Amino acid sequence: MSQGRHARRAAAPAAPPSAPRPASPGPGRLTFLGAVRGELCKALSLRSTYVLASVDAVLLVVGAALMAWVSAFSASLDPATGGRIANPPDMPDAMLWSSVGSFVVTCLTVTGIFGVMAFTAECSGGLLSSSLTAVPRRATFLGAKATVTAAIAFLASLLGLLAAWPVCRMLYAGVAAASGAESRLPWVTLLGGAAVLALGALMGLGLGAVCRSTAGGVFALLGLVMIVPSALSVVSIAGDRFAWLQSVAACLPDRAAGTFLTGGLQIVAHGAAGTEGTPGVEVDVTVGASGADAASGAAAASGGHAGSPLVTWATQPMDSGVIDGVFVPSWWQAGLIVLAWAVALYAVGLLVLRRADVR
Numbered sequence: 001m002s003q004g005r006h007a008r009r010a011a012a013p014a015a016p017p018s019a020p021r022p023a024s025p026g027p028g029r030l031t032f033l034g035a036v037r038g039e040l041c042k043a044l045s046l047r048s049t050y051v052l053a054s055v056d057a058v059l060l061v062v063g064a065a066l067m068a069w070v071s072a073f074s075a076s077l078d079p080a081t082g083g084r085i086a087n088p089p090d091m092p093d094a095m096l097w098s099s100v101g102s103f104v105v106t107c108l109t110v111t112g113i114f115g116v117m118a119f120t121a122e123c124s125g126g127l128l129s130s131s132l133t134a135v136p137r138r139a140t141f142l143g144a145k146a147t148v149t150a151a152i153a154f155l156a157s158l159l160g161l162l163a164a165w166p167v168c169r170m171l172y173a174g175v176a177a178a179s180g181a182e183s184r185l186p187w188v189t190l191l192g193g194a195a196v197l198a199l200g201a202l203m204g205l206g207l208g209a210v211c212r213s214t215a216g217g218v219f220a221l222l223g224l225v226m227i228v229p230s231a232l233s234v235v236s237i238a239g240d241r242f243a244w245l246q247s248v249a250a251c252l253p254d255r256a257a258g259t260f261l262t263g264g265l266q267i268v269a270h271g272a273a274g275t276e277g278t279p280g281v282e283v284d285v286t287v288g289a290s291g292a293d294a295a296s297g298a299a300a301a302s303g304g305h306a307g308s309p310l311v312t313w314a315t316q317p318m319d320s321g322v323i324d325g326v327f328v329p330s331w332w333q334a335g336l337i338v339l340a341w342a343v344a345l346y347a348v349g350l351l352v353l354r355r356a357d358v359r
Helices: 004-010 027-044 047-075 093-100 104-124 127-135 138-173 179-212 214-236 244-250 255-259 289-301 331-355
Strands: 265-272 284-285 312-317 321-323 325-328
Touching: 027 127, 027 138, 027 331, 047 093, 047 104, 047 138, 047 265, 093 138, 093 179, 093 265, 104 127, 104 138, 104 179, 104 214, 104 255, 127 138, 138 179, 179 214, 179 255, 179 265, 179 331, 214 244, 214 255, 244 255, 244 325, 255 331
Parallel strands: 265 284
Antiparallel strands: 265 312, 321 325
8 A cells, every 4th residue: 555655656747846036136235225215214304404404505605695795896996096996807717616615615514513413313312223223234324324414415515506606606797708727617616516515424424423422523523624724723833843734734624625626726816006815816916007097097997997906817727736845735636635534534433333332
């Protein structure tokens, strides 16, 4: 009877092989994308995200408008008489873009605080352990948070700079057409300025991961972008022995960001004797005709207002390299310095997060 059972089993058809299952995407990719979606939901649920993004965009517009108004008003005044010039000279295109990006360095503090709070919000509410339970890989967790934080800071800054552009253009009476190296200034100011502020958010995120408290992270950020540069500037004027501190100050995030936004150009005003330039603008004093000839020539250049200075504006490349023993980075080197600061602080924050105990 047992032989009959064995015979029936042998005669039964073999089960068809199961169809192969479709290969699923790698777990790392799914984890990272899921972490990005989760971080985006958390960021959009925080009131601080909307407040700081709005402050960033509004400051960029208001600061740019203020700088453009001051520059246009100063250029329309006659230093000799204090009166208004009938037809102020056209401003160079570089002056327009300098005004558009004038508050980018100031807003480094705003986006830096946004980066700090993006991490410390997890610690203050006790959500960090829950987040790391959902995303066990800490590098993936911090990478997803960095992606969302930098993207929000970039978009808010880009919107602010795009809004500041037409505002500044309306405040200037006339802007000369861009030529030569000035053609890169729109890209450097709009995209480069937004990228600098996004890197500032990454610096704040790294400091937040190191300090794990909002107060500590914000104080460390303010020390990096405000206190340390001011202290180095004060000490460096003590004598030539401390001149090397100016090289250190030129490589700090705020100074490097300002150098990068110039695009390697400086604005030069060539005016009649006795004119004074605005801060950051060099004035080349040229002595023209004297007496009635000088007055009539200046009046013709200024649209008929006698005694107005004959002013022409131009741009020229900025000096870079080692000047009088002080290192002055070029504009693209300054951009790399800002990037290096962001990468270094992010790496330190990741190292601390991977080695720290989370409760």
